[in-house]
Amino acid sequence: MSDKNTKTFLPNLLNFKLIETLYATSNSPPREEVEDKKPCHNLKKCERPCKCHSDTTKSGVGNRGKTGAxxxxxRSGCAFDKQSDELPAGATYPGLLRYIHNAARYRLPHCFEGGCVSVKxxxxxxWILGHSLSFSSVSPGGYKLLLSYLDKKxxxxxxxxxxxxxxxxxxxCEVRMGPTQSTRATVVTQIADSEFYSFESILDAYFNSFTASVIAVNRExxxxxxxxxxxxQISLGAExxxxxxxxxxxSASGAARWSTEEQTVSVTxxxxxxxxxxxxxxxxxxxxxxMLEVGFAIRHAVATLAYEWREEQWTVKGSIDSDGLVGATLQxxxxGQRAQLACALSALLNHPNNKFRLGFGITAAIH
Known part of the structure; x- marks a missing residue:
């Protein structure tokens, strides 16, 4: 709804698994700690999208949501929700409002440029220790260190x-805790040039048939x-x-979603x-x-078509929009025996500017 996305740059490449099956009824991208009423049909075959340069997607395919409501x-990154086994018996759980469009938006390819090598x-x-080395001509590269903690029990x-x-x-840095069984508190902060560049706090509350969230970003x-x-099948909300x-x-907006096992329609x-x-x-x-996004204030509309093809060992995503952007990724x-290896190819073509970007990434998950 806002014309300015919340600033969350936490890496996704080091968190993805190798295979995934996600259906239209899913409310959020899967992850080891993903929590959702309707997860993908086989969570043992899930992966995270390869985004070697998360900032490069700002000008490419997959960064929808700036135009419309x-x-x-x-669009701040990873999606987390609540597991159904913690809900009271007979509860109808709608998920969180900020994930209402994820069933469609998760089909978009996350295009990147340059090269990236990551080890988890x-x-x-x-504890999980990660290393990432990236090279790019359009965005800052170099070495990054990732340290994360997740209570697997x-x-x-x-x-x-x-x-x-x-x-x-x-x-x-991102910290997520559960003050109570029905609440989740998240704090995300970024430091650059010895100053707090961004500070975001989120409080989510879960009830039998509805959810509520409070999101504060800096003093903005x-x-x-x-x-x-x-x-x-039907959920209604407001922001x-x-x-x-x-x-x-x-601003203020209303939201609605109709979802079945085969299809999902959401509107804001x-x-x-x-x-x-x-x-x-x-x-x-x-x-x-x-996807269709119409911005009343800027008088601009963008229509996007996307597809996702998944097999046992590979995944292809592609999209095209009315602005002339065509993108695709192959994972x-x-x-591997001691380490699970995966590679990703990315291609992005900007027809109006006649520019083409190519990316290659490789990831190793060592156990």
Whole structure:
């Protein structure tokens, strides 16, 4: 909904597994600690998208949500939700509002440029150590160190901690905790040039048939979310964003989602724009999505078509939009005895500017 995304640069490349099956009814991208009422049909075959340069996607395919109404925080990175086994008996759980469009948006390829080599080392004491070395001509590269903690003995993996540091002094840190069984608190901070560049705090509350969230970013704005499960297939919600320094950018919007086992339709409509998303599972290995974003203030609309083709050892994602951007990614599992290896290829073509970007990444998960 807001024209400015929350700034979360935490790495995704070091967190992905090798194979994934995700259907249209999923509310969020899968992850080891992902929590959702309707997860993918086989969580043992999940992976995270390879985003060697998360900042490069700002100008490429997969960065939808700036034009239309959107939902604050919905494009800030990883998605987390609540496991159904912690819900009361008979509860109808709608998920979080900021993930309402994820069934369609997760089909978009996360294109990157340059090269990236990453290694993730799983420790026995719940700690994970990662190393990343990237090269790019359009974005800052270099070496990054990632340290994360996840309590593997708990179903929801809380508390959760991840830190990324670069030799230049840049650092980002995310901490997630569960103060109570029905609440989740998240704090994300970024430090650059010896100053706090960004500070984001999120509080999520889960109830039998609805969820509520409070999102605050720096001193710029605060957003209130509410999503109610009317039936098992229909959910309705609302968002209010208040900005202190730019009152004219404050906004309000309503949201709705209709979801079945085969398809999902979600819409967000507010005073700043419209987001309309549709996702459908045509085959167990093929998913398609269509997205329309209309910005009332900027008088601009973008339509996007995307597909996702998954087999046992590889995944292909592609998309094309009305702005002339065509992108595709290929992820391939390479196997290995002591280390699981995977590679990713990315291609992005900007027809209006006649520019082409190519990326290659390789990841090793050492056990």
């Amino acid at each position: 959107g939902v604050t925080g919905s 080392q799983n420790q026995k004491n719940n 708990k179903p929801i993996g809380l508390p959760y901690f991840v830190m990324e540091a670069a030799p230049g002094g840049q650092m980002s 704005f605060i957003a209130l979310h509410y999503l109610q499960a009317v039936t098992e 209010v964003v208040a900005r202190g320094h730019s009152v004219e950018l404050s 409509l507010g005073n700043r724009g419209l987001d309309l998303c549709y996702a459908r599972a045509i085959r167990p290995y093929l998913n398609v999505a269509a 391939r599992a390479l196997g």
